[in-house]
Amino acid sequence: MDAEDQPIDTEAERDEDAYALSPKVVAAILDAVEEGDRERLIALMEPLHAADIADLLEQIHSDERRALIQLYDREFDGEILSELEESVREEVIGFLSPQVLAEAVRELDSDDVVDLVEFLDEPQQEAILDVLEDVDRAAVELALSYPEGSAGRLMQSEVVMAPEHWNVGQAIDHMRSSDRLPDAFYHVILVDPRLHPIGNVSLGRLMASGRDVPLKSITEEMFRVIPVTQDEEDVAYAFNQYHLISAPVVNEDGRLVGQITIDDAMIVLDEEHEEDILRLAGVGEGSLSDRVVETVKGRFPWLAVNLVTAIMASMVIAQFDGVIAQYVALAVLMPIVASMGGNAGTQSLTVAVRAIATRDLTGSNVWRVIRREVLVGLANGLAFALLMAVVGYFWFGSTSLAIVLAAAMIINLVIAGLAGTVIPVVLDRFNVDPALASGAFVTTVTDVVGFFAFLGFAAVYLL
Amino acid sequence: MDAEDQPIDTEAERDEDAYALSPKVVAAILDAVEEGDRERLIALMEPLHAADIADLLEQIHSDERRALIQLYDREFDGEILSELEESVREEVIGFLSPQVLAEAVRELDSDDVVDLVEFLDEPQQEAILDVLEDVDRAAVELALSYPEGSAGRLMQSEVVMAPEHWNVGQAIDHMRSSDRLPDAFYHVILVDPRLHPIGNVSLGRLMASGRDVPLKSITEEMFRVIPVTQDEEDVAYAFNQYHLISAPVVNEDGRLVGQITIDDAMIVLDEEHEEDILRLAGVGEGSLSDRVVETVKGRFPWLAVNLVTAIMASMVIAQFDGVIAQYVALAVLMPIVASMGGNAGTQSLTVAVRAIATRDLTGSNVWRVIRREVLVGLANGLAFALLMAVVGYFWFGSTSLAIVLAAAMIINLVIAGLAGTVIPVVLDRFNVDPALASGAFVTTVTDVVGFFAFLGFAAVYLL
Numbered sequence: 001m002d003a004e005d006q007p008i009d010t011e012a013e014r015d016e017d018a019y020a021l022s023p024k025v026v027a028a029i030l031d032a033v034e035e036g037d038r039e040r041l042i043a044l045m046e047p048l049h050a051a052d053i054a055d056l057l058e059q060i061h062s063d064e065r066r067a068l069i070q071l072y073d074r075e076f077d078g079e080i081l082s083e084l085e086e087s088v089r090e091e092v093i094g095f096l097s098p099q100v101l102a103e104a105v106r107e108l109d110s111d112d113v114v115d116l117v118e119f120l121d122e123p124q125q126e127a128i129l130d131v132l133e134d135v136d137r138a139a140v141e142l143a144l145s146y147p148e149g150s151a152g153r154l155m156q157s158e159v160v161m162a163p164e165h166w167n168v169g170q171a172i173d174h175m176r177s178s179d180r181l182p183d184a185f186y187h188v189i190l191v192d193p194r195l196h197p198i199g200n201v202s203l204g205r206l207m208a209s210g211r212d213v214p215l216k217s218i219t220e221e222m223f224r225v226i227p228v229t230q231d232e233e234d235v236a237y238a239f240n241q242y243h244l245i246s247a248p249v250v251n252e253d254g255r256l257v258g259q260i261t262i263d264d265a266m267i268v269l270d271e272e273h274e275e276d277i278l279r280l281a282g283v284g285e286g287s288l289s290d291r292v293v294e295t296v297k298g299r300f301p302w303l304a305v306n307l308v309t310a311i312m313a314s315m316v317i318a319q320f321d322g323v324i325a326q327y328v329a330l331a332v333l334m335p336i337v338a339s340m341g342g343n344a345g346t347q348s349l350t351v352a353v354r355a356i357a358t359r360d361l362t363g364s365n366v367w368r369v370i371r372r373e374v375l376v377g378l379a380n381g382l383a384f385a386l387l388m389a390v391v392g393y394f395w396f397g398s399t400s401l402a403i404v405l406a407a408a409m410i411i412n413l414v415i416a417g418l419a420g421t422v423i424p425v426v427l428d429r430f431n432v433d434p435a436l437a438s439g440a441f442v443t444t445v446t447d448v449v450g451f452f453a454f455l456g457f458a459a460v461y462l463l
Numbered sequence: 464m465d466a467e468d469q470p471i472d473t474e475a476e477r478d479e480d481a482y483a484l485s486p487k488v489v490a491a492i493l494d495a496v497e498e499g500d501r502e503r504l505i506a507l508m509e510p511l512h513a514a515d516i517a518d519l520l521e522q523i524h525s526d527e528r529r530a531l532i533q534l535y536d537r538e539f540d541g542e543i544l545s546e547l548e549e550s551v552r553e554e555v556i557g558f559l560s561p562q563v564l565a566e567a568v569r570e571l572d573s574d575d576v577v578d579l580v581e582f583l584d585e586p587q588q589e590a591i592l593d594v595l596e597d598v599d600r601a602a603v604e605l606a607l608s609y610p611e612g613s614a615g616r617l618m619q620s621e622v623v624m625a626p627e628h629w630n631v632g633q634a635i636d637h638m639r640s641s642d643r644l645p646d647a648f649y650h651v652i653l654v655d656p657r658l659h660p661i662g663n664v665s666l667g668r669l670m671a672s673g674r675d676v677p678l679k680s681i682t683e684e685m686f687r688v689i690p691v692t693q694d695e696e697d698v699a700y701a702f703n704q705y706h707l708i709s710a711p712v713v714n715e716d717g718r719l720v721g722q723i724t725i726d727d728a729m730i731v732l733d734e735e736h737e738e739d740i741l742r743l744a745g746v747g748e749g750s751l752s753d754r755v756v757e758t759v760k761g762r763f764p765w766l767a768v769n770l771v772t773a774i775m776a777s778m779v780i781a782q783f784d785g786v787i788a789q790y791v792a793l794a795v796l797m798p799i800v801a802s803m804g805g806n807a808g809t810q811s812l813t814v815a816v817r818a819i820a821t822r823d824l825t826g827s828n829v830w831r832v833i834r835r836e837v838l839v840g841l842a843n844g845l846a847f848a849l850l851m852a853v854v855g856y857f858w859f860g861s862t863s864l865a866i867v868l869a870a871a872m873i874i875n876l877v878i879a880g881l882a883g884t885v886i887p888v889v890l891d892r893f894n895v896d897p898a899l900a901s902g903a904f905v906t907t908v909t910d911v912v913g914f915f916a917f918l919g920f921a922a923v924y925l926l
Contacts, residue, residue: 023826049685051704059828175670184708185667186649203666204648207638222512240733241514243726245647262725263706269729270703273736274817277743281813282806288818288828292835296842299810303803303843310802311854314795321791328784331794335780335801335910336773343745343769347762350744354737355751363486365522365751372755379759380766391774447798 021052030060033068041068042075054083057092058289069095078104082112086119088289093124102131109183110139111156111264118144118153151235152228154268155249155258158182161189162215164198169211171201184261186245190215195255197225197248225250228257232268237359239265276357279435280350282306305440313338313447320455323463329396330458333405337454340384341412341446348373348420349442353434356424370421377417381410404461408454412446419445484515493523496531504534517546520555521752532558541567545575548750549582550757556587565594572646573602574619574727581607581616614698615691617731618712618721621645624652625678627661632674634664647724649708653678658718660688660711688713691720695731700822702728739820742898743813745769768903776801776910783918786926792859793921796868800917803847804875804909811836811883812905816897819887833884840880844873867924871917875909882908 025044032040045053057065057080069076069092076096081104084092093101105113105128113132117125117140129137139157146152160181162171171188175181187200199219209218222242226235226249238244239262249258278284282302290298317324317334324330352369355361361369385406392402423441424434488507495503508516520528520543532539532555539559544567547555556564568576568591576595580588580603592600602620609615623644625634634651638644650663662682672681685705689698689712701707702725712721741747745765753761780787780797787793815832818824824832848869855865886904887897 021822021825026825026827049705051706055823058823059825061831172670176673178671181667181671183667184665186708202647203670204644204646207635207666208641208644210639240729242512243514245649245726262729263708266703266725266729266732270732270736273733273740277736277740277813277817280740281743281809283810283813288814288823288832292838292842295835295839296846299807299839300843300846302810303806303847306803306806307799307847307850310799313802314799317795317798321795324794325788325791328788328794331787331791331797332777332780332784334794335798335914336770336777338798339773339776339910340766340769343766344762346744347746347765350740350746351751354740359484360518360521360751362484362489362522364489368524369751372758375755376758376762379755380763383759383763384766384770387770447802451798 021048021055026056026059029056029068030064033064033071036071038071038073041071045072045075050077050079051083053077053080054085058085058088058287062091065092066095073097074100074103076100076104078107078112081105081116082108085287085289087287087294089116090120090124093120093128098127101128105131106133106136109156110136110143110158111154113140114143114153118148146228149232150228151226151230151232151249151260152257154232154235154264155226155228155260156182157258158185159189159248159256159259160185160187161191161195161197161256162201164190164192164216166190166215167211168206168209168213168215168218171206171215172211184263185259186261187220187259188215189248189256189259190219191256197250197256199223200246200248202245225254226260228252233272235260236265236268236272240269272357276353276435279433280353280439282439302440306443309440309444309447312444313451316448316451317455320451320459323455323459327401327458327462329398329401330455333392333396333401334451334454336388337405337408337412338447338450340409341416341450342443344377344380344413345416345420345442345446346439348377348417349424349434349438352421352424353438356428356434361425366425370418370425373417373421374414375417377414378410381413384413385409400462401458404454404457407457408450411453412450415449416442416446484511484518489519489522492519492531493527496527496534499534501534501536504531505538508535508538513540513542514546516540516543517548521548521551521750525554528555529558536560537563537566539563539567541570541575544568544579545571548752550750551752552579553583553587556583556591561590564591568594569596569599572619572621573599573606574617576603577606577616581611609691612695613691614689614693614695614712614723615720617695617698617727618689618691618723619645620721621648622652622711622719622722623648623650624654624658624660624719625664627653627655627679629653629678630674631669631672631676631678631681634669634678635674647726648722649724650683650722651678652711652719652722653682654719660713660719662686663709663711665708688717689723691715696735698723699728699731699735703732735820739816739898742896743816743902745902765903769906772903772907772910775907776914779911779914780918783914783922786918786922790864790921790925792861792864793918796855796859796864797914797917799851800868800871800875801910801913803872804879804913805906807840807843807876808879808883808905808909809902811840811880812887812897812901815884815887816901819891819897824888829888833881833888836880836884837877838880840876840878841873844876847876848872863925864921867917867920870920871913874916875913878912879905879909 029041029044032044081089117128143153160175187202188206189197190199191197200223201215201219205218224238224242224244224247226247228249228251244262246259246261248256249260251257284298352361388409389402389406392405393399419442424438427434427437492504492507495507544552580591592603606616623638650665652660653662654660663686664678664681665683668681687701687705687707687710689710691712691714709722709724711719712723714720747761815824851872852865852869855868856862882905887901890897890900
């Protein structure tokens, strides 16, 4: 059968299938809440996954949230808390009755509790830790002792390990007799007598091997040990780059203290991406469920930075007010040069920021990339110079104006390619997140250069 | 120990740890290639993972690439091909001798071969399919018969399944006696007599349960079946939202045809993110290893769209040339209003595009989000109106000019919030990727509104 012949689901069906949470379901749930019909609410929520319920809570109004949670009461599941965004999470915790909260938290794994409490205020954090059993509380407090954003915060302490000299049969018997296996695990970790991990045996491989086979002979080729203080960003990179499913975490002495599984790494990767996209757009942290005041506060600083750069560009224009007064066409055309430079610069900078994040832009190829971006700027500059010269000539009937426009366009697009690459690379060298700060710098450069080149050429050439 | 007391690795150590591929290693390898020292090259490459070797090949020059591959010869591993970016992959395949290529491809799993050949030209594709054994070739060709970007292309056909009435002991015995278990699997899939999947039993749970326990009683709570034609984007969403590790894939009749594992989903998620970021910045597909010509071609259309919108903005300015000739200060200040609007619009639009991608912005909350963005625009508009009025007054000493500036700023930031949300939502409704097209529309709106409001008010108020 040919690929073209394959029926793709219609959009409607796809939506049906992909969204567990349809607007129709949301409306029905809000309806049940309004009528105070607890049984109907529970029936409607029953098929929903905790992640979908969390999405629902994020999408509705704060008053509806409170009403829903109070009506839902004891049905509230701990996993919903784990899935909620921070901004909504704190509010929801406040809505829960102490008994419901206690029950919800006790259901969770220790790494989920860590994730839940690490950004809470002291009193809320205490309230949650207090309901945990001593063993769990100790595990959570140990994890909290590791730096924020480190592997130690991400790992779960439950692991399955085996001495390096065991064979397959011993490992299987051990697991079958153990009464506290983790909820999710994919490897048996081989350890030496000092508890240093020396290899991973996948459960699949274990199943496929005879009982007498030594574990040592069937360890996976790919084996990475993660230091407990390693940055979670590097952990996510390793999982993504080497296709890891789980990896052992070790303390400063190299002793096994826990494991990180791919689902945790996937969440970190997702967050890093989100952060990059939002930072590139000059949106600080923030989510759709933030209130107006928080959102204004989050966006104001970035607009303020932009205001400063815009004023700098205006000051360049102000130097040429005499020329503009004589040739108003300059005022009409100058935003084009600046805008094209800004766009070309953003293109280069986005490619560079992404390449730095994925570690594809390194000391080994930085000069080649800069050279390429400058050449790309030159090529596009020449193309658009020609286009703009034609536009300028036919619009204002002046050959000189067309030449000035063309020259400024070439210069600005070359500078855009250069600045768009060099600025993020330099910021990265100084350990400033290039996604965070490059945009403002690059557009300042392209605005200033664009206005200066265009108006400067005009002053020399037209007067 | 307190979190603050924890020593974080210094940057140098972190780099050492996180980058298997340091510029030093790259330099040593290129050195060995230049000297034609095959043994040293092999020794240097030996500790590197296929993914790192692929990164290396992407970072070096095309001539170096050819020399390295020819020197490395038979050592070349099939997995390196899987890890390469498409643009470099085709070139590398061309550099490999037919025997080396054949050997490299035969090592791969069927889903990796699909990934490898699906975007190759017909002759290259044929050359690779020809070296496969008949069974593998049939599996690859079946996968290629599913639509591009569908679950069918992503899945592996190797699965471990068990009849629904089996118990733990039977499943384990079956696996231990099977001689063709997949390389990586995490679940035993329970199927009914018609081969419809009805549940997943995780290997960990299997290990933890007695031999007599029926499989049906220990299936995972979370179970999603993926239709073979489902879009890979929806597959990745499901894995991310529901923390799946693997999921069965079924054909139109609901029969089990394969499975998708989390590592494949993670790659898709990563690609989707990359695409979103690049599209938001007006960079088409493309990678750091593309040549200048390809890069120019990729970026030109986006700059051309921007040129059209910039010219539209200029045409608005041209309507007011008389006013500008009288008050040159207007030409100096007008880019500020447009630039602030453009930035605020980009903020709103990025948040909206992300929220649509993560399905947090739905029919249920779209009006609330639009309302919020407009209010945020109003609040920031008022703040910056005040600031700019002060700047305008002290810079040009004119109260009227300050009032015009402030009024235009408020209007443009409100419109930015509105356009930044409504435009991506509408594009999404019409099945146009909002990441792709929103930027140009939104900045057109903010430029046109910014210039028109500012110059229009000035024309009325200052003349």
